[in-house]
Amino acid sequence: MSDAPTILIVDDDTTERETIGRIFRNEGYGILDAADGASALEMLEDHRVTVLLTDLKMPGIDGMELLEQAQALQPGIQVIVMTGYGSVEGAVEAMHAGAADFLQKPLDVQTTRARVRKAIEKHRLQATNLALQEQLDRTSGLDNMIGRSAAMESVYRMVRRVAPTNATALILGDSGTGKELIAHAIHHLSPRKDRRFLAFNCAAVTRELVESELFGYNRGAFTGAVRDKPGYFEEANGGTLFLDEIGEMTVEAQAKLLRVLEEREIMRVGGTKAIPIDVRIIAATNRNLAEWVANGKFREDLFYRINVFPIEIPPLRERRGDIPLLAEHFLRQSSEEHGVSPKRFDRAAMEALQAHEWSGNVRELRNLVSYLTLSAEDDVITPADLPDAITSKAAPTSGGDGFRVGMTMEDMEREAILQTLDAADGNKTKAAKLLGIGLRTLYRKLESYGVGTEDES
Numbered sequence: 001m002s003d004a005p006t007i008l009i010v011d012d013d014t015t016e017r018e019t020i021g022r023i024f025r026n027e028g029y030g031i032l033d034a035a036d037g038a039s040a041l042e043m044l045e046d047h048r049v050t051v052l053l054t055d056l057k058m059p060g061i062d063g064m065e066l067l068e069q070a071q072a073l074q075p076g077i078q079v080i081v082m083t084g085y086g087s088v089e090g091a092v093e094a095m096h097a098g099a100a101d102f103l104q105k106p107l108d109v110q111t112t113r114a115r116v117r118k119a120i121e122k123h124r125l126q127a128t129n130l131a132l133q134e135q136l137d138r139t140s141g142l143d144n145m146i147g148r149s150a151a152m153e154s155v156y157r158m159v160r161r162v163a164p165t166n167a168t169a170l171i172l173g174d175s176g177t178g179k180e181l182i183a184h185a186i187h188h189l190s191p192r193k194d195r196r197f198l199a200f201n202c203a204a205v206t207r208e209l210v211e212s213e214l215f216g217y218n219r220g221a222f223t224g225a226v227r228d229k230p231g232y233f234e235e236a237n238g239g240t241l242f243l244d245e246i247g248e249m250t251v252e253a254q255a256k257l258l259r260v261l262e263e264r265e266i267m268r269v270g271g272t273k274a275i276p277i278d279v280r281i282i283a284a285t286n287r288n289l290a291e292w293v294a295n296g297k298f299r300e301d302l303f304y305r306i307n308v309f310p311i312e313i314p315p316l317r318e319r320r321g322d323i324p325l326l327a328e329h330f331l332r333q334s335s336e337e338h339g340v341s342p343k344r345f346d347r348a349a350m351e352a353l354q355a356h357e358w359s360g361n362v363r364e365l366r367n368l369v370s371y372l373t374l375s376a377e378d379d380v381i382t383p384a385d386l387p388d389a390i391t392s393k394a395a396p397t398s399g400g401d402g403f404r405v406g407m408t409m410e411d412m413e414r415e416a417i418l419q420t421l422d423a424a425d426g427n428k429t430k431a432a433k434l435l436g437i438g439l440r441t442l443y444r445k446l447e448s449y450g451v452g453t454e455d456e457s
Contacts, residue, residue, distance in 0.1 A: 004032035005050035005120045010040040010066065011082070012058050015344035016105075020053060023109055024116065039063025041429045041439060044073045051119045052079045053103075054088045064094060072440035076126050077120035082107070145181055146326050149447060155182065155311060162309045163189035168261075168304050171284040173313030174398040176363030179284040180244060182313060186282055187240040195239030200232050203248035204427065210253045212269045215260075221270025233266045233277050240280045247287035247298060258302045275289055281306065316358040316365065321450035323354045326362060338373055345381045352383050355452060356390050417445055 007029050009020045017033045034040040038061055040054070052070050056063035067079050078100040078380045083091045091102035100119045103112055145156065162169050163186045171179045180199060187197045205213055210219075216231030232241055244250075249257065260266050261281065265274040281310060292298035316323065327345060335342045345353070358364055368387070370398050376385040383391050415433065424431040432442040 004028055004030050005049060005123070006032060007051045007053060007116065008035040008040060008043060008047075008049045010035075010037065010052065010054040010058070010063075012036060012055065013194060016055070020107065020112070023112055037063075037066040038429060039071070040066055042427070043426055044070055044077075046410065049074060049077055050123050050428055051100075051116055052077055052082060053082055053116070054079065056081050056083045056094065059258055064090075064097065067097055069439045072443055076123060078123050080115060080119055116384040117243055131264055133431040145178065145185065146329050147319060147322040148325065149314075149322050150444065151319045152322060154419065155313060158309075158311045159185050161188060162186060162311070164191065165309075166280055168281045168283070168306050168308045170289075170308070170310045171282065171313065172310055173284075174315045174359075174361055175285065175286050176361035176364050177313040177315060179313060180242065183242040183244075183282045183284065185241075187242075187280075190240070190280070192280055196236050197240045197242065198232050199242040199244055200235040201244045202253075203245040207250045207253065210249065211256060214253075215256070215266045215268055215271035216271075218271045221268070225270065228268075231266070231268070233260065236279050237277050238279075240282060243281060243283045245285060247285040247289055248291060251299065254302050255301045258299060258305060261302075261305050262406050278295075316361045321448045322353045323358075323365065324350055324367055324450045327353055327369055330366045331373065334370045334373040337370075340373060343373060343376060343379050343381055348383050349381050349386060352386055352391050414445075415448055417442070418449070421446075 005215065007024055009031070011017050012035055014035070021031050021033060032043050032049070034043055037054075037058055040052070041061070044048070044052075049070075052066075054063045054066050056065075061069075062083050062411070069082065070077055070079060079094075080101045080103060081091055081099050083095040083107055084105050085370075091099075091104075094102060099114050099121060103115060105439070118291055124279070145152070147151050159182060169183075171182050171187055173179050183199070184197060184237045187193060202210070212231065214233060216229050216233045216234055217225050219225055219228050243257075258342075260277070263274075264278070287298075289298050289303050289307070293300045293303050316326075324345075327350065331345070332345055353365070360367075368390070372385060374383055411437045417431075420434050421428065421431045424434060428442055428446075429439055432439045437444065
């Protein structure tokens with residue numbers, strides 16, 4: 001497959017398409033053309049396109065809708081809209097919607113060449129920046145995060161946004177969603193990455209020990225204090241302190257933590273001298289702290305102090321498309337750890353995993369895969385190897401076209417979409433039309449189901 005940029009020309013005027021094609025064909029670019037938006041979308045499903053040149057006014061799917069759906073199909077694609085004289089308003093609207101540039105008809109050859117070359121260079125720079133960002137992620141901690149769903153991509157963007165700052169981050173999410181991994185990623189992407197990262201579980205320490213563990217103590221402060229001992233704040237000085245399950249902290253400890261955050265100094269238990277500290281705080285909780293504030297279980301002033309930059313981690317049931325990636329990753333990891341031959345899931349077993357609710361989230365999935373690595377007798381893991389709690393939801397209790405008693409509306413929608421896609425021989429544009437939904441919506445649904453939406457060329 002050639003690395004030369006590909007230009008897709010979309011115009012219902014055959015002469016216009018041929019004229020534009022001649023401008024670029026001799027320059028070594030790959031040229032595709034389509035007479036309407038629907039045909040263009042089918043080409044975008046099958047080919048990686050660098051620049052899309054499209055007329056705004058077309059029957060059926062017009063240039064604005066094509067712009068939106070092209071960006072959903074191929075993020076990063078550079079779209080240049082073409083408009084007739086006196087229709088500049090439409091071009092401006094397209095620019096606001098994400099178009100890279102616009103050209104006014106009749107086209108000027110030199111201007112067209114210049115605008116397309118500029119778009120190709122922008123595409124190249126974006127690809128380079130993305131590659132550099134991915135390289136940075138591999139050394140920063142985001143490589144430990146598995147997931148390509150839209151929900152997780154949003155989390156990654158927020159991590160990159162807050163990491164270079166000193167802002168306090170509050171990570172929200174159910175137990176087992178990977179909140180500490182996110183905290184590590186923030187630290188490793190921050191200017192403090194060469195200093196210490198310490199994690200303190202507020203729920204794992206008794207209320208009597210919270211203060212001495214966090215703030216340290218001096219010799220003689222209490223029975224058994226035979227020496228001075230620095231606390232977590234001092235140990236993490238210059239670095240990052242991760243306060244996990246902060247919602248479990250006692251109200252008394254909350255008051256002292258608030259003072260530390262405001263004064264940037266700590267006082268050891270039994271001490272008389274304030275010790276200045278420079279620590280970035282990242283907190284996490286599986287509680288609804290706003291409700292706890294209303295119920296008097298959490299200090300309102302501390303809540304606003306730590307809720308500077310909230311990041312919510314979605315539960316696994318809301319990103320089922322990530323389950324195959326996670327399961328395969330844990331399977332490889334567990335096989336290496338236990339020194340056993342690599343295994344794989346068959347399709348039915350993977351579908352059962354995706355149908356499960358995963359109340360324990362990623363942690364529950366990892367523990368199950370670790371168990372299956374040792375318990376499955378064959379190299380291929382089938383539904384017979386899975387616990388009943390996993391297969392009971394996936395197994396049909398009555399026959400008929402994939403329907404089963406007890407299916408949720410979400411399950412029924414998923415079944416309808418996948419069967420329609422199968423009936424359309426995998427053509428997503430055709431399937432979207434049969435379902436009466438937008439192509440962008442279909443892609444979003446398929447992504448959540450873990451069905452490949454990548455370039456199929």
